[in-house]
Amino acid sequence: LSTDSTTGARDHARSQVRTAAMRVPATPPDVEPSRLLWAESVPAGSYATRVLGRGTRLRLIDPDGGACAHLLLFRSDAPWERLNVADTVKVPWQAYLSAGHPLLSDQGRVLATVVADSSGHHDTLCGMTDAGRAKMLLAAVKHGLDIRDVAPSVSLFKGVRVADDGMLGFIGSAGPGAAVDLLIHLPMVVALVNAAHPLDPDPALTGLDVLAWRAGEQLTTPVNDDPEYLRALFNTETTWAAAQTSEAFE
Amino acid sequence: MTTTGLTIIADDVVDACAPWSAIVRAGQTLQIIDLHGNQAVDTLFFDAHDYANRYSAVDTIRAQGRAYLGLGSRLLALDGEPLVSIVADTCGRHDTLGGACSQESNVVRYGEHTRHMHACRNTFLAQALGWGRGLDKRALTANVNFFMNVPLTPDGGLDFADGISAPGRYVELAADRDTLVLISNCPQLNNPCNGYDPTPVRLLVWSAA
Numbered sequence: 001l002s003t004d005s006t007t008g009a010r011d012h013a014r015s016q017v018r019t020a021a022m023r024v025p026a027t028p029p030d031v032e033p034s035r036l037l038w039a040e041s042v043p044a045g046s047y048a049t050r051v052l053g054r055g056t057r058l059r060l061i062d063p064d065g066g067a068c069a070h071l072l073l074f075r076s077d078a079p080w081e082r083l084n085v086a087d088t089v090k091v092p093w094q095a096y097l098s099a100g101h102p103l104l105s106d107q108g109r110v111l112a113t114v115v116a117d118s119s120g121h122h123d124t125l126c127g128m129t130d131a132g133r134a135k136m137l138l139a140a141v142k143h144g145l146d147i148r149d150v151a152p153s154v155s156l157f158k159g160v161r162v163a164d165d166g167m168l169g170f171i172g173s174a175g176p177g178a179a180v181d182l183l184i185h186l187p188m189v190v191a192l193v194n195a196a197h198p199l200d201p202d203p204a205l206t207g208l209d210v211l212a213w214r215a216g217e218q219l220t221t222p223v224n225d226d227p228e229y230l231r232a233l234f235n236t237e238t239t240w241a242a243a244q245t246s247e248a249f250e
Numbered sequence: 251m252t253t254t255g256l257t258i259i260a261d262d263v264v265d266a267c268a269p270w271s272a273i274v275r276a277g278q279t280l281q282i283i284d285l286h287g288n289q290a291v292d293t294l295f296f297d298a299h300d301y302a303n304r305y306s307a308v309d310t311i312r313a314q315g316r317a318y319l320g321l322g323s324r325l326l327a328l329d330g331e332p333l334v335s336i337v338a339d340t341c342g343r344h345d346t347l348g349g350a351c352s353q354e355s356n357v358v359r360y361g362e363h364t365r366h367m368h369a370c371r372n373t374f375l376a377q378a379l380g381w382g383r384g385l386d387k388r389a390l391t392a393n394v395n396f397f398m399n400v401p402l403t404p405d406g407g408l409d410f411a412d413g414i415s416a417p418g419r420y421v422e423l424a425a426d427r428d429t430l431v432l433i434s435n436c437p438q439l440n441n442p443c444n445g446y447d448p449t450p451v452r453l454l455v456w457s458a459a
Contacts, residue, residue, distance in 0.1 A: 094407055151392075
């Protein structure tokens with residue numbers, strides 16, 4: 001195809017999509033395809049962001065064992081309320097993420113809950129490299145946010161453990177195929193960066209698969225019966241209910 | 251301070267639940283004295299000339315390879331350079347994982363009855379608004395809790411342990427650049443971080459010569 005004319009360039013541009021190879025994560029077999037909201041593979045070093053509704057189930061997959069998903073969350077209807085990592089580790093009295101762990105906002109609400117986790121190798125302590133944070137800033141700016149909003153993040157699929165004397169130990173990945181599912185409790189800006197963990201001595205980054213689907217029925221079954229979790233969930237549910245238009249109940 | 255050759259710039263006793271803030275200039279030293287023991291001193295740091303360049307707990311922890319702060323810790327800003335460094339420490343360990351208490355986190359941790367108790371993040375918000383120039387809620391992230399002991403257990407549990415501080419123990423921070431320091435002398439009554447009895451601390455700022 002010649003591209004020395006507008007039509008030639010246009011035809012060339014339009015032809016590329018027919019031959020391009022692109023990884024798209026497969027819809028999970030137990031998910032009705034019409035419920036699928038998002039399927040994207042984030043290459044090493046890149047980022048993705050999306051607004052997800054309440055009741056969305058977000059699945060992050062490390063298909064090849066080298067992904068590191070740095071995550072920030074902001075309420076899309078009130079973006080000054082965001083993931084607070086200190087409260088996320090303090091309130092459940094637990095720094096290591098696993099299934100059942102709430103991702104809490106600075107306002108005492110559950111933004112998302114880790115509802116499944118086959119990795120167990122995560123980090124709430126070390127944040128991102130400069131390169132990762134630069135990508136996270138781009139994701140934030142696209143939602144009208146700025147550097148002040150890029151608060152400490154959590155990292156999924158690359159783990160850190162703390163020794164008795166406080167020294168950090170990098171435990172790396174759980175291996176290919178690990179997945180983490182998050183249930184989104186309020187309308188949410190999800191910002192994901194697939195970048196090296198700052199303690200990784202030899203980051204061989206691979207792609208991060210992202211899937212999301214409607215799963216609102218799961219909101220009614222708490223996956224954790226800790227009193228702190230139930231209070232944070234109560235705060236979330238009452239906040240959501242109070243903000244609904246009254247007409248819906250007439 | 252009676253040591254000769256030092257110029258005392260500030261010498262304040264800060265009551266329990268009270269705020270304190272100042273710009274500590276490059277080369278000056280801030281000393282925080284735990285007058286009665288086991289008092290958590292929640293502290294935020296910002297580059298005094300660029301509030302968006304704030305203390306970064308995650309970078310500080312990662313760079314020193316250790317989850318707790320102590321003698322020699324360099325408290326890094328987002329730009330990767332230190333704001334202040336711990337140059338003397340008779341306590342031994344300080345927390346930067348646990349964050350600051352808020353009305354909302356108190357409710358979740360302890361119950362609805364604690365909603366209207368004093369909370370550090372109210373103090374920080376009020377101070378941030380007072381300094382202005384873009385310093386607002388969005389700029390408030392991880393803080394340091396001086397004299398607070400939050401060891402991690404082997405399985406990741408956060409053990410809000412009894413304080414390891416004692417009356418008269420102190421920490422000294424040398425400012426590596428002009429640094430805005432916001433302090434909330436923690437009013438928390440629901441865990442051992444203040445020995446269930448918030449008490450005053452003394453803050454000294456001095457410069458050599």
